[in-house]
Amino acid sequence: MLIIGELINSTRKQIRKAVEEKDAAFIQDLARRQAAAGANWVDVNAGAFASDEVEKLRWMIATVREASDAPLSIDSPRPAAIEAGLELAGADAFLNSITAENDRYRTLVPLLLKYKARVVALSLDDTGMTEDMDKVYAVADGLIKRLEDDGVPPDHIFVDPLIRPVSTSGEYGIGALRIVERITTHHAAVHKICGLSNISYGLPKRKLVNQVFVAMAIAMGLDSAIIDPLDPRMMASILAAEALAGKDQFCMSYITAEREGKLEGMA
Amino acid sequence: MLIIGELINSTRKQIRKAVEEKDAAFIQDLARRQAAAGANWVDVNAGAFASDEVEKLRWMIATVREASDAPLSIDSPRPAAIEAGLELAGADAFLNSITAENDRYRTLVPLLLKYKARVVALSLDDTGMTEDMDKVYAVADGLIKRLEDDGVPPDHIFVDPLIRPVSTSGEYGIGALRIVERITTHHAAVHKICGLSNISYGLPKRKLVNQVFVAMAIAMGLDSAIIDPLDPRMMASILAAEALAGKDQFCMSYITAEREGKLEGMA
Numbered sequence: 409m410l411i412i413g414e415l416i417n418s419t420r421k422q423i424r425k426a427v428e429e430k431d432a433a434f435i436q437d438l439a440r441r442q443a444a445a446g447a448n449w450v451d452v453n454a455g456a457f458a459s460d461e462v463e464k465l466r467w468m469i470a471t472v473r474e475a476s477d478a479p480l481s482i483d484s485p486r487p488a489a490i491e492a493g494l495e496l497a498g499a500d501a502f503l504n505s506i507t508a509e510n511d512r513y514r515t516l517v518p519l520l521l522k523y524k525a526r527v528v529a530l531s532l533d534d535t536g537m538t539e540d541m542d543k544v545y546a547v548a549d550g551l552i553k554r555l556e557d558d559g560v561p562p563d564h565i566f567v568d569p570l571i572r573p574v575s576t577s578g579e580y581g582i583g584a585l586r587i588v589e590r591i592t593t594h595h596a597a598v599h600k601i602c603g604l605s606n607i608s609y610g611l612p613k614r615k616l617v618n619q620v621f622v623a624m625a626i627a628m629g630l631d632s633a634i635i636d637p638l639d640p641r642m643m644a645s646i647l648a649a650e651a652l653a654g655k656d657q658f659c660m661s662y663i664t665a666e667r668e669g670k671l672e673g674m675a
Numbered sequence: 676m677l678i679i680g681e682l683i684n685s686t687r688k689q690i691r692k693a694v695e696e697k698d699a700a701f702i703q704d705l706a707r708r709q710a711a712a713g714a715n716w717v718d719v720n721a722g723a724f725a726s727d728e729v730e731k732l733r734w735m736i737a738t739v740r741e742a743s744d745a746p747l748s749i750d751s752p753r754p755a756a757i758e759a760g761l762e763l764a765g766a767d768a769f770l771n772s773i774t775a776e777n778d779r780y781r782t783l784v785p786l787l788l789k790y791k792a793r794v795v796a797l798s799l800d801d802t803g804m805t806e807d808m809d810k811v812y813a814v815a816d817g818l819i820k821r822l823e824d825d826g827v828p829p830d831h832i833f834v835d836p837l838i839r840p841v842s843t844s845g846e847y848g849i850g851a852l853r854i855v856e857r858i859t860t861h862h863a864a865v866h867k868i869c870g871l872s873n874i875s876y877g878l879p880k881r882k883l884v885n886q887v888f889v890a891m892a893i894a895m896g897l898d899s900a901i902i903d904p905l906d907p908r909m910m911a912s913i914l915a916a917e918a919l920a921g922k923d924q925f926c927m928s929y930i931t932a933e934r935e936g937k938l939e940g941m942a
Binding site for chain 2: 579
């Protein structure tokens, strides 16, 4: 499982405050702890700072870099911030995210190629969100083909089925799971990722819902996720699900985690 | 989700002791608590008593019956015990279990029809266990057809893909999940069930593995399970997974469980 640690995100109050106060120690501690907990990439998002996002993002990246060598995921709605971020991020960065919206796609693909970045490919086009899950799959399918045609290696493409709250429609859970499964079937070389915390929006005990959803998605072929790696039960659920999905030979990663005390208190 | 509560099983030391000592209060308390926690059936197994299984089973059934009206699941490797059990069990009983082994099949089908019981249909035939998961599916498929031909209503058939420990082969988890999915696709009217605790045999933190596996199986269409209904996190995982699978309109069961305090302490 490839993991993007999601915690350094300015839309979270604590992070916004730390960035405004230039509290480098707070940000650096989060970067270190996420990497130590198993994050393969550390996400950095300054999107809450509309007018000076680029400046804030540069400070955040430089701050994280002083503390950790973990590769970064540059997370922004604004192409200018993504460009500035990728320039600073160094090797093996993630572009989070591209969509099939024409303007966004055309602006970001050259950056993707220039920096040889991996990319979260969100299933969304210019017609906007839809309830029709077949349409969501078709958009993902088209986006994969377009990225491949433009020279992005399949194993750099991480398709996200655009997770929406299951509290608003019962179809959003199973529908997203089926999209993950269809991509596994039809595009074996690309990765599947979920920015999954949206799934539980509006429900009580959101962590439980997120943990259960990630296990279900792993059954369908999910092989990466944007999560809170400091949630021990989330990490334990992923380890157990990977063993059950036949992706952990002799359950060695699961058993090792238990020996290291990482499954403490898990009943 | 239809739930068989598995706790009154004589292969568990405490139960064996309670039956030997005719400790009716202990057995009755377990029956009541399982039904209150959401078990639709209470399993009764006297299989550990080889020589006097029938007598012990009769005592267990009568004892449970004094405490609870919950329908029973009669669980035995021996047809004589199953017959005695079904005779006493009353309406809506479960026969746990039939297989495609010829002798067992021919002996049990008449009982199934006589008592109009539901049945756990285990994917096992006279050729014994196999590593070939396509073969396991084929046995399940053949058993479903044979039961239907013999007059068992499809919605009384609960297919169990014969869960084996994922610690012994990485294929046993994902293989069983795929069988559940194939039955969902090809036999829409029959139920899928798992006696799932075998999946975690030999691993640490077995409850965690069981909880994660049930969520993955629900993604594939599992609609019933033989579990410990007194494990609050197992019940919570099932509720969350059902909401995520689109089987809980407006997430009402999940939200109600939270209001009733049943998700207490879940992250």
